[in-house]
Amino acid sequence: MENFVAIVGTNSVASTNRQLLQFMQRHFADQAKIELIEIADLPMFDKPADKKLPPLVQTIDAKIMASDGVIISTPEYDHSVPASLSNALAWFSYGEHPFVDKPVMITGASYGSLGSSRAQSHLRQILDAPELRARIMPSSEFLLGHSLTAFDEQGNLKDQQQVAKLAGLFADFLDFVKLTNQLVHTKKINQQEVQNFSWDKI
Amino acid sequence: MKLVGIVGSNSDQSYNRLLMKYIAVHNGDLFDLEILDTKDIPLFNQSNDQTDSGPIQFMKRKIEQADGVIIATPEHNHTVPANLKSLIEWLSFKIHPLDNKPVLIIGASYYDQGSSRAQLHLRQIMEAPGVNAIVMPGNEFLLAEVKQAFDEFGEIKDAKTSEFLQVTLRKFVKFVHVAKALEEPKPLPKEDLNATGQIATTIPDVDMRAADWVEQAAKKVQAVSGDTYVQLDRGILTVDQINYLLSSMPMELTYADSNNEFLYYNAGKEQAGTLAGRRPDQVGNPLIVCHPAKALKNVEWVLQQLRAGKQDVIRIHVPKHGPDKYVVHSYQAMHDDQQRYVGLNEYVMDIKPVIDWYLQQTKQQLVGTTSTTAAVASASVKSEPVSNDAVASASVKNEAATTTPAKADGVASASVKP
Known part of the structure; x- marks a missing residue:
C-alpha cells in the first residue's frame, strides 16, 4: 500500500481543506495510508544563512522524502495560496529538497463557488519552481466550492458526484505515482541540479 | 505627492530594498517616497487576528495617508515571498487600506526572469476583492541579474534601464491622478465635538465647562503635583520639572484627547496673551466650547483626518498676527504604541x-x-x-x-x- 502525506494548506484552526483531507484519509484507507501534516507551527521563513533548518521543518522534510506521494489541499486567499502555505513550501525547498520528482496531487476547498481555482493554478506554478520540481498530476483539478455546507455531521462529503470524482482522481493518482516512478531519465540530473542550485550562483 | 514603497523581502540584504532606495533618492522632484519594511509583520493566521497590533496598524496608516504605493517584489518559488503575501492578507482581512489605492509593481531578481512570475501573481493578488487595489497596467519593470545591476554607489549601471524606470515612474505619477478621479468620496465618521463620550482617562463627574475644572478634576483623581517624581519614557522628572520644561518650549502646546476634550496647554497662568488665545478657564472644555461657531466645520475636518489616519499633521498659517510674524498652527496626531489615535497636539509657533x-x-x-x-x-x-x-x-x-x-x-x- 502506498504511503502518502497530505499537507493542510492553511494555519487556520477551522479549515474545510483539513476536513477534505480527513475525509480522503478515511475514504481511501483501503488504498493508501495518508498522514496529515499541519503547517501552523512553522516559523516565518527567514532564509537562515547557515541553512540550519528548524527541527519541525526537518521532521516534515523527512516525512515527505519517505512518502510515495504528497497531497496538498489549498484554500484561496486573495486569488492565491495562503501565505502560510507559501511559507511552508519556502521551508520545504531550502537546504533540503524533498519535493524533487515527488508525485503531487492538488485539491482545494473554498467557501465560495470557485473552489480555490486560482490558488490551485498558482500552486502548480510554485511546485514547478527550480527548488521544488515536483511531479504534479496534470489535468486533474478537484475544486470543492461552498465547502462550509459540503460535509455531513460525520465529516463525509455529501455530494456523491463529488465523491465519485474524487475517487476517480485518487485512483488516477495511484497510477500516476507508479508512472512517475518510471520517469527515470531526468531523475539523476534533477537531483544534481537541485543540489547545485543556488540563487546566489545564477 | 506622497508615496510609500513596500519592500517585499524580509532579508537584510535585499536588492529590492536597494532598488526602492534608488527610486526614493532620484525622484525627489516627483514625489516623497517613504520605504516600509515587512520585517515585523507576523505570518497571517485567520484564527489569531492580529490586525490591531502595532506593525499592521502602522502599515495601514502609512498606506492610507499615501497617494499611491510602489511594491518591489522578489520571486521565491515562482511567486511572491510569503512575508509579502502575509502582509497583503492582513490588509485584506478586517481592514482594507489598499482599497482603490493606485499601485505600481516592480521587482528585482537574481536571474534573468527578473521576478516576472511573481509580478504576475502579485497583479492577480492585488485584484482580489478584499484587496481591490488599482494596479497600473503595462509598464512592467523587471530588474534582472540584480547582482550586476547596481554599481558600488547604489546607482543602476545601465542607462537604458534607469531611463525606462524614470519613464515608468513619471507615468505612475499621472496614473495616481487618474485613479483618484475614479474614487468614490467616502465620508468620515462625525466628530463628537461636545466630548460626550467617555474614554479610560476621562475624569467623570466634573463639569467640563467649569472655569476651575483643573482644580476640581485634580482633587477628584488626587493628581500629583510639585516635587512628586513621575517616570517618563525616557527619564524621571518631578511635576515641577515637567512644567519648567514645557513652559520653556519655543512653541505653545495643546493636548486634546481622543474624546475631543481640551486637557492641557503649556503657556502658564501668568502669561497675558498667547498666540493661540488660550485662557486658563478653558482647560477641560469640550472642543466645541473653545472654538467660534464658524470654525467648527474646519475643526471637525482636522479631527477626522487625524483620527482616520489620513494625515499625521495638518499645518495652517494664521495670518492675523501681522507681517512681523508667521504663525503656524500644527495639528499633530498622537498615537499609543499600538498605533491607536489618542488625541492631538496642537503646537503653535511663530516660525x-x-x-x-x-x-x-x-x-x-x-x-x-x-x-x-x-x-x-x-x-x-x-x-x-x-x-x-x-x-x-x-x-x-x-x-x-x-x-x-x-x-x-x-x-x-x-x-x-x-
Whole structure:
C-alpha cells in the first residue's frame, strides 16, 4: 500500500481543506495510508544563512522524502495560496529538497463557488519552481466550492458526484505515482541540479 | 505627492530594498517616497487576528495617508515571498487600506526572469476583492541579474534601464491622478465635538465647562503635583520639572484627547496673551466650547483626518498676527504604541524668527518667489544686496523653489477643505 502525506494548506484552526483531507484519509484507507501534516507551527521563513533548518521543518522534510506521494489541499486567499502555505513550501525547498520528482496531487476547498481555482493554478506554478520540481498530476483539478455546507455531521462529503470524482482522481493518482516512478531519465540530473542550485550562483 | 514603497523581502540584504532606495533618492522632484519594511509583520493566521497590533496598524496608516504605493517584489518559488503575501492578507482581512489605492509593481531578481512570475501573481493578488487595489497596467519593470545591476554607489549601471524606470515612474505619477478621479468620496465618521463620550482617562463627574475644572478634576483623581517624581519614557522628572520644561518650549502646546476634550496647554497662568488665545478657564472644555461657531466645520475636518489616519499633521498659517510674524498652527496626531489615535497636539509657533536665523546664519536670502509664496517671502526679505557668489545664490533659488511652494500647498489644502 502506498504511503502518502497530505499537507493542510492553511494555519487556520477551522479549515474545510483539513476536513477534505480527513475525509480522503478515511475514504481511501483501503488504498493508501495518508498522514496529515499541519503547517501552523512553522516559523516565518527567514532564509537562515547557515541553512540550519528548524527541527519541525526537518521532521516534515523527512516525512515527505519517505512518502510515495504528497497531497496538498489549498484554500484561496486573495486569488492565491495562503501565505502560510507559501511559507511552508519556502521551508520545504531550502537546504533540503524533498519535493524533487515527488508525485503531487492538488485539491482545494473554498467557501465560495470557485473552489480555490486560482490558488490551485498558482500552486502548480510554485511546485514547478527550480527548488521544488515536483511531479504534479496534470489535468486533474478537484475544486470543492461552498465547502462550509459540503460535509455531513460525520465529516463525509455529501455530494456523491463529488465523491465519485474524487475517487476517480485518487485512483488516477495511484497510477500516476507508479508512472512517475518510471520517469527515470531526468531523475539523476534533477537531483544534481537541485543540489547545485543556488540563487546566489545564477 | 506622497508615496510609500513596500519592500517585499524580509532579508537584510535585499536588492529590492536597494532598488526602492534608488527610486526614493532620484525622484525627489516627483514625489516623497517613504520605504516600509515587512520585517515585523507576523505570518497571517485567520484564527489569531492580529490586525490591531502595532506593525499592521502602522502599515495601514502609512498606506492610507499615501497617494499611491510602489511594491518591489522578489520571486521565491515562482511567486511572491510569503512575508509579502502575509502582509497583503492582513490588509485584506478586517481592514482594507489598499482599497482603490493606485499601485505600481516592480521587482528585482537574481536571474534573468527578473521576478516576472511573481509580478504576475502579485497583479492577480492585488485584484482580489478584499484587496481591490488599482494596479497600473503595462509598464512592467523587471530588474534582472540584480547582482550586476547596481554599481558600488547604489546607482543602476545601465542607462537604458534607469531611463525606462524614470519613464515608468513619471507615468505612475499621472496614473495616481487618474485613479483618484475614479474614487468614490467616502465620508468620515462625525466628530463628537461636545466630548460626550467617555474614554479610560476621562475624569467623570466634573463639569467640563467649569472655569476651575483643573482644580476640581485634580482633587477628584488626587493628581500629583510639585516635587512628586513621575517616570517618563525616557527619564524621571518631578511635576515641577515637567512644567519648567514645557513652559520653556519655543512653541505653545495643546493636548486634546481622543474624546475631543481640551486637557492641557503649556503657556502658564501668568502669561497675558498667547498666540493661540488660550485662557486658563478653558482647560477641560469640550472642543466645541473653545472654538467660534464658524470654525467648527474646519475643526471637525482636522479631527477626522487625524483620527482616520489620513494625515499625521495638518499645518495652517494664521495670518492675523501681522507681517512681523508667521504663525503656524500644527495639528499633530498622537498615537499609543499600538498605533491607536489618542488625541492631538496642537503646537503653535511663530516660525519667522527661525527662518530669519537660518538665513542669517547661512548668509542666504529668499529670492525668486512666486505670488503663492509671497507671504513667506515678504516676511523675510532682506535689505542686503544679493550675494554675488554664484553657488550661494543658486542654492538659495533652489531653496525657495522647492520648499516654499510645498508649504504653501500644504496650507492651502488644509484650509480650503470644508
